[in-house]
Amino acid sequence: MACSARILVTAWCFFVGISVFVPGWQGLVYGLPPPCESQIYCTGDLLKQVQLARLFSDDKHFVDMPLRESPELVLKTFQQLVNVTPGGILSKEQLQQFVSSSFSDPGQEFEQWEPQDWTSSPQILAKISDQKLQVWASDLNAKWKSLGRKIKDDVRTHPMFYSQIYVPHPLMVPGGRFIEYYYWDSYWVIEGLLLSEMAVTAKGMIQNFLYLVERYGHIPNGGRVYYLRRSQPPFLTLMMDAYLAHANDTEFLRENIHLLEVEYEFWQRNRSVSITVGDRNHTLNYYNVQIGEPRPESYSKDWELATDLNEDARQELWAELKSAAESGWDFSSRWFLSWPPPLPATLKDTKARAVVPVDLNAFLCKTEHLLASFYRRLGNTTKAAQFQATLERRLEAVQAVFWNEAAGVWLDFNLLKKQPNPAFYPSNLAPLWTDCFSDQAAAERAVRYLEGSTVLSYKNGLPTSLARTGEQWDLPNAWPPLQHMVIAGLAKSSSLRAKEIAFALAQNWVRTNFALYKKYQAMFEKYNVDGDGKPGAGGEYQVQEGFGWTNGVVLQLLDLYGDRLTSGSPSTPFRAWIIAACIFLLNLK
Incomplete structure (x- = not known):
């Protein structure tokens, strides 16, 4: 039997068998369920008319608004307006008046609360x-x-x-x-x-x-x-x-x-998929949301994106967008079928359900390890053994399917192309963070992988990819959780190079966050790696302040390196690593 695909320069054969229905590329009959059953917040004519009228700058605003009356009464009032309107399509003014009288401002569902353990x-x-x-x-x-x-x-x-x-x-x-x-x-x-x-x-x-x-x-x-x-x-x-x-x-x-x-x-x-490598069958996981209709919180954008598609293709695209959103990476070249260039790609090319992601499987690998450990802690040896065996199967699958010897790192696997995605993403190093590997040289290989790319030349953080698509999970944005995964994964390695690159990355990330905090008195959900540093941009909405995970990551880095971190200006991690290594060697004398 001939090889159906090859992983870069290796000679492994991949024969892909799918253990669950994959509508994103096997053909989709339309009629998928909506995001939820609410005829106001998830599906129906009311939602469609309000969101396509673009009453608010952000579609999320409307679907976060509480009702002033019961859903039945609100729907009845809307239908009465539709019935007396020629063509049944309300004007923007009618919709504004209807929404104002039937809905309250977002945030009414919360009450003031200050943590007592602060x-x-x-x-x-x-x-x-x-x-x-x-x-x-x-x-x-x-x-x-x-x-x-x-x-x-x-x-x-x-x-x-x-x-x-x-x-x-x-x-x-x-x-x-x-x-x-x-x-x-x-x-x-x-x-x-x-x-x-x-x-x-x-x-x-x-x-x-x-x-x-x-x-x-x-x-x-x-x-x-x-x-x-x-x-x-x-x-x-x-x-x-x-x-x-x-x-x-x-x-x-x-x-x-x-x-x-x-x-x-x-x-x-x-969310499981079966992949055969040689004569070994491996079960791994992927994002697979089989839900139709536009995302309510981004309704007008999803609708506009699909305007020139037939109904089946629209529903398929909307399911793909939700699958990408489930990944947390909404959106990225990582999910584009025709990426990398020379083929142009847009959100229409999103095929998240055709990607078996390294990081998702690394997270589940850690979950299996922890469940085995938890059951041992509780004295349930049977359950502990069960999850230990599951973990060992996962480790074998991660090595067989994701590890690429030529690249020296783990790579996402594309089910449609039956081959890995060779592009750089910080998620490629997720197994280091979750200890989902058995080769102790993996950290050293990961360092060489980072040094062999251009990602260490960015002084404001690791870019989310090297693709400039305009999507927020691509260059030039850097995201806090991805910085933490890579830094923490390298930091616990026995490799000096890995440890010092981890510190250099942490130093630059902290300095970038600190510099922008001084400038804006704010923490942001993402940052721009270009130039002297600024808040991130791109995607479907303006960069947000707060910001929960950003604060959490900075505190973790300060906890890890608080005695070493300083508040100066960022420098490229490669140069910082050389300086740190020299200091280390001098201290040995």
């Missing part, structure tokens, strides 16, 4: 040698008070009036337009809270996610009904591990480990 002087401050950075860390610690939210009990008793999904405990939101909780953002928020000695608040956020798993069988993308049928990268078990490292709350683990397993099984049951 302290002005957490121990992390004493670990920071640079006085300017210490003052800044104190400011970041204070920001938790402005990002805290508590959902009103009325959302629980009258959920039909809100798009907000109720959770029982107070929480932290990212900031800016993101006034609700989000799934993967919350991991870095929780890590930051724990460093701020706010374990009660951190535990409450984890309890909220466990509540969602118990209710829905998975964790939605975020705290809105229009996010219900898609998730985000699975970090719940990693959140539990972070909390246990600070609180040693074994009873909390015992009470909830079954829910950690429920969430894990959601990904195994609904």
Whole structure:
């Protein structure tokens, strides 16, 4: 049998067998379910007319507005207007009046809340040698008070009036337009809270996610009904591990480990794919949201993008966009079928369901490792052995499918092309962070991979890719969670080069964040790696301030390197590594 595809210069044969239906490339019959059943917030003529009229600069504004009346009455009022309007399409003025009388401003579902476990002087401050950075860390610690939210009990008793999904405990939101909780953002928020000695608040956020798993069988993308049928990268078990490292709350683990397993099984049951390498079959995971219609929070953009497509193709595109959104990387050349050049690519080329991502499988690898460890801790040797065996299969699959000997790194696998994506993404190094590898030389190979690319020439952070597409998860943007994964992965290596590049990357990231904080008195969700540094841009909305995961990542880096970091100007990591190595060698004398 001839090889159907080759991985760069290797001679491995890949024969791809899909264990779940993959509508993005096997042909899609239209009739996929909507994002949720709400005829106001997720589907229907009311949503369509309001969003296509573009009453607000951001589509998300409308679907975050609570109702003033019952859904039935609001829909009845809208239908009456439609019935007396020629053609049934309301004017912008009619829609503005209708929305104003039927909906309240976003944010009405929250009540004032300030965390009771906040302290002005957490121990992390004493670990920071640079006085300017210490003052800044104190400011970041204070920001938790402005990002805290508590959902009103009325959302629980009258959920039909809100798009907000109720959770029982107070929480932290990212900031800016993101006034609700989000799934993967919350991991870095929780890590930051724990460093701020706010374990009660951190535990409450984890309890909220466990509540969602118990209710829905998975964790939605975020705290809105229009996010219900898609998730985000699975970090719940990693959140539990972070909390246990600070609180040693074994009873909390015992009470909830079954829910950690429920969430894990959601990904195994609904997001798995089978890939055969040689004569070995491997099960891995990918993002696969089989939900139709435009995303309610970006309705007009999705509709416009699909205007020249037939109905089947439109529904397929909208499902692909939701799958990319489930990845957290919305949007990126990483999901473009025709990328890299010379073929031009746009959002229409998004085929996220055809990509088996390195980082998703690295996260699930860590989940399997932790579940095995948790069950051993609880004395359940049978379950521990089960997850240990699952972990070993995952390690074999990650090595067989993702590791590329020629590149010296792990690469996403494209199911349509039956080959890896050779492009640089920080996610290529995710297995270093989650310990999802068995070759101890992997860190040294990863360093050579970084040095062999141009990414270390950027002094304001690692770029998200080397592709300039205008999408926010591409060049020139740099994102906090990706910086942390790469830095933390390199930092725990036994390689001196890896450790010092990790420090150089951390130094530049902290300096970039600090410089812009001094300039704007704000933290941003993403940053621009070009020039002297500025807030990130691109994508579907303006750069947001706050910002939960940004603050959490900076606090983690200050915790890791507080005695070494300084508040000067960024320099290229390669030059910084040389300087650091020289200092290290001088200290040996």
